[in-house]
Amino acid sequence: MAEASDRSNRFLRALRRQPVDATPVWIMRQAGRYLPEYRATRERAGSFLKLAQTPELACEVTLQPVNRFEFDAAILFSDILTIPHAMGLGLHFVAGEGPAFERPLRSAGAIAALGVPDPETSLRYVPDAVRLCHRELAGKVPLIGFAGSPWTLACYMVEGHGSRDFARVKAFALNEPAAMHQLLDTNARAVAVYLAAQAAAGADALMVFDSWGGMLAPAMFEEFSARYLAQITALLHADARTRGIPLIVFSKGANASLEVLADTGCAALGLDWTITLDAARRRVGERVALQGNLDPATLLASPAVIRREVARVKAEFGPHPGHVFNLGHGITPDVDPAHVSVLVDAVHAAAPAGRP
Amino acid sequence: MAEASDRSNRFLRALRRQPVDATPVWIMRQAGRYLPEYRATRERAGSFLKLAQTPELACEVTLQPVNRFEFDAAILFSDILTIPHAMGLGLHFVAGEGPAFERPLRSAGAIAALGVPDPETSLRYVPDAVRLCHRELAGKVPLIGFAGSPWTLACYMVEGHGSRDFARVKAFALNEPAAMHQLLDTNARAVAVYLAAQAAAGADALMVFDSWGGMLAPAMFEEFSARYLAQITALLHADARTRGIPLIVFSKGANASLEVLADTGCAALGLDWTITLDAARRRVGERVALQGNLDPATLLASPAVIRREVARVKAEFGPHPGHVFNLGHGITPDVDPAHVSVLVDAVHAAAPAGRP
Numbered sequence: 139m140a141e142a143s144d145r146s147n148r149f150l151r152a153l154r155r156q157p158v159d160a161t162p163v164w165i166m167r168q169a170g171r172y173l174p175e176y177r178a179t180r181e182r183a184g185s186f187l188k189l190a191q192t193p194e195l196a197c198e199v200t201l202q203p204v205n206r207f208e209f210d211a212a213i214l215f216s217d218i219l220t221i222p223h224a225m226g227l228g229l230h231f232v233a234g235e236g237p238a239f240e241r242p243l244r245s246a247g248a249i250a251a252l253g254v255p256d257p258e259t260s261l262r263y264v265p266d267a268v269r270l271c272h273r274e275l276a277g278k279v280p281l282i283g284f285a286g287s288p289w290t291l292a293c294y295m296v297e298g299h300g301s302r303d304f305a306r307v308k309a310f311a312l313n314e315p316a317a318m319h320q321l322l323d324t325n326a327r328a329v330a331v332y333l334a335a336q337a338a339a340g341a342d343a344l345m346v347f348d349s350w351g352g353m354l355a356p357a358m359f360e361e362f363s364a365r366y367l368a369q370i371t372a373l374l375h376a377d378a379r380t381r382g383i384p385l386i387v388f389s390k391g392a393n394a395s396l397e398v399l400a401d402t403g404c405a406a407l408g409l410d411w412t413i414t415l416d417a418a419r420r421r422v423g424e425r426v427a428l429q430g431n432l433d434p435a436t437l438l439a440s441p442a443v444i445r446r447e448v449a450r451v452k453a454e455f456g457p458h459p460g461h462v463f464n465l466g467h468g469i470t471p472d473v474d475p476a477h478v479s480v481l482v483d484a485v486h487a488a489a490p491a492g493r494p
Numbered sequence: 495m496a497e498a499s500d501r502s503n504r505f506l507r508a509l510r511r512q513p514v515d516a517t518p519v520w521i522m523r524q525a526g527r528y529l530p531e532y533r534a535t536r537e538r539a540g541s542f543l544k545l546a547q548t549p550e551l552a553c554e555v556t557l558q559p560v561n562r563f564e565f566d567a568a569i570l571f572s573d574i575l576t577i578p579h580a581m582g583l584g585l586h587f588v589a590g591e592g593p594a595f596e597r598p599l600r601s602a603g604a605i606a607a608l609g610v611p612d613p614e615t616s617l618r619y620v621p622d623a624v625r626l627c628h629r630e631l632a633g634k635v636p637l638i639g640f641a642g643s644p645w646t647l648a649c650y651m652v653e654g655h656g657s658r659d660f661a662r663v664k665a666f667a668l669n670e671p672a673a674m675h676q677l678l679d680t681n682a683r684a685v686a687v688y689l690a691a692q693a694a695a696g697a698d699a700l701m702v703f704d705s706w707g708g709m710l711a712p713a714m715f716e717e718f719s720a721r722y723l724a725q726i727t728a729l730l731h732a733d734a735r736t737r738g739i740p741l742i743v744f745s746k747g748a749n750a751s752l753e754v755l756a757d758t759g760c761a762a763l764g765l766d767w768t769i770t771l772d773a774a775r776r777r778v779g780e781r782v783a784l785q786g787n788l789d790p791a792t793l794l795a796s797p798a799v800i801r802r803e804v805a806r807v808k809a810e811f812g813p814h815p816g817h818v819f820n821l822g823h824g825i826t827p828d829v830d831p832a833h834v835s836v837l838v839d840a841v842h843a844a845a846p847a848g849r850p
Contacts, residue, residue, distance in 0.1 A: 303790070303791060304791070305791035305794055305826060308789065309791055309795045312792065312796075312799045312803070313799060352768060354768075355767040355768065355770075356768070356769065356770050356773075357806065358789075391747075391768065392768075393749065393768075394749065394773065411711040412709075412710075412712070412747065412748075413750045414711075414713075417712075433664065433710075433711050433714075434661070435659060435660070435661035435665055436665075436668065438664075439669050440668075443668045443669060447668070470659070470661060
């Protein structure tokens with residue numbers, strides 16, 4: 139007999155590749171604009187940054203999706219760029235264009251001057267929000283803390299904003315590798331202490347979003363992204379606050395490098411939808427659990443199509459332990475929340491991954 | 495002894511996986527805004543569409559890069575959306591936003607009403623430009639004709655414009671597969687006769703750009719993109735004008751489906767830079783030549799870095815026949831043309847792929 143599992147622990151059991159009573163599911167950006175209650179709180183906050191930096195409001199929106207749906211995990215509402223903001227780069231959001239920094243990094247000198255922010259001072263609103271969420275959730279579902287990856291932070295820190303091709307930061311990495319490695323090392327140490335502070339505050343699992351790792355050729359991915367993901371897992375393993383806390387790494391689009399990612403020492407890999415879970419599983423074997431990977435566009439299709447596509451993704455993973463169902467990217471604002479219920483029910487339906 | 499090869503035939507020899515005296519090279523968007531002479535002709539034309547639709551001007555910009563650099567092939571200056579424009583959708587270009595259609599397809603009825611345009615009437619400016627280029631090139635280098643893929647055309651035809659995630663066209667494919675298949679079949683037949691007209695007019699090789707195939711999950715890629723690429727190769731093989739003319743297929747980002755792509759019957763696969771050429775070659779074996787795959791951002795780095803990265807890509811392919819050097823995506827407008835010379839010289843330097 140397997141240990142009983144339910145909403146309170148099937149997500150963590152799946153990350154450990156243990157049998158579960160039903161496939162656990164959460165979705166990226168589940169606390170987001172597709173939810174009317176999120177839009178109401180966001181309106182009250184006045185700005186995205188204010189929402190992320192006010193623990194009571196961040197906690198409120200973190201809990202909204204797990205109260206409305208049968209999700210098996212909550213993920214802290216926050217932003218991946220909190221760390222460079224605390225480093226002094228001046229984060230702001232340009233309407234319709236996304237995040238930008240007032241003071242992007244343009245020289246080796248500026249990089250050398252960066253320090254690792256103390257999470258309990260300049261970033262205190264983050265562990266404070268985790269503490270609130272931990273208390274409010276009261277064990278109902280596990281809570282995921284997260285950070286941006288060293289490379290993805292560097293993309294925004296050097297470019298100053300999002301980019302279609304991130305050519306500037308890549309050229310900087312190629313032309314000034316020593317300065318780039320110094321930046322990535324600083325970012326990796328900052329991410330590790332930041333994640334450790336979230337774990338100490340009550341996060342049950344951790345995730346690193348390497349949103350732009352997949353823009354790199356494999357050799358550059360290994361040198362400038364994966365190496366620093368491995369540094370983070372080593373630092374987390376060396377810290378009593380995070381040893382044993384599962385870490386999920388999601389390098390969107392870096393499917394050429396799954397073996398390298400599995401070797402970073404993380405517990406699970408997030409996957410986008412451009413690879414099948416069985417192909418991924420054949421390549422990484424039993425080293426890691428897998429999280430993913432339904433195309434978010436599926437949620438714009440009919441309920442019948444959603445059910446069929448959820449069944450397809452589950453079948454592609456097969457009857458093994460170690461699957462956390464998710465989208466392959468964040469849910470988009472135009473999705474009908476009723477379609478999310480259809481998805482969650484379909485994931486929890488018969489034939490869970492890893493049934494004993 | 496191998497047959498002698500030079501600029502006039504090493505590109506075609508490499509596509510047939512025959513030995514060559516030096517690795518052939520051309521780059522996507524080589525007739526583009528990074529060239530001052532292109533910007534001058536574009537200025538004279540008044541608009542991008544006017545430039546593409548005036549055979550004398552299209553021919554002029556097609557020849558500019560092969561006159562300035564030692565490229566081993568010219569590619570017709572045109573646009574991938576000429577076919578839906580000829581179908582009556584009303585192509586126009588929105589400054590800073592790219593192509594858009596006045597009358598996007600929003601119903602099965604609109605799709606059923608579409609016809610296959612006759613390339614020598616509504617699209618006559620394209621074979622006319624090919625005839626001019628063929629005459630002007632006079633055998634100096636081969637000329638590549640091209641079209642957008644059935645799926646990529648459908649993306650723009652249904653969405654009405656470019657999109658970050660193409661969620662609308664994907665949801666349409668999921669909800670109304672019969673209508674989508676009818677559209678893709680019409681597009682495939684239109685692409686095949688269009689490519690055949692370019693071959694009859696003097697194109698020595700053909701290429702299909704599946705720019706958005708990589709946005710699809712593998713099962714959808716096979717159903718909605720690869721199937722119609724195979725239909726095109728079958729139609730080209732059945733047509734005396736195109737039998738034996740090599741076809742290159744470039745499905746950007748569809749690296750999970752290389753085996754499926756190699757089975758479409760094309761001569762070569764274009765590859766983006768997110769996979770190594772040796773990994774790709776191991777998967778497709780001797781079935782196809784490979785074209786690619788330097789990250790275009792490399793051209794923003796120093797000449798020394800460009801030389802090193804070109805050598806890396808060549809070494810990744812290894813000492814086999816069947817490599818056409820290219821970027822993994824189009825060259826960007828901010829590149830210094832002197833850096834393109836560095837690239838071309840480095841590709842042509844010692845240790846060509848497939849030296850006998």
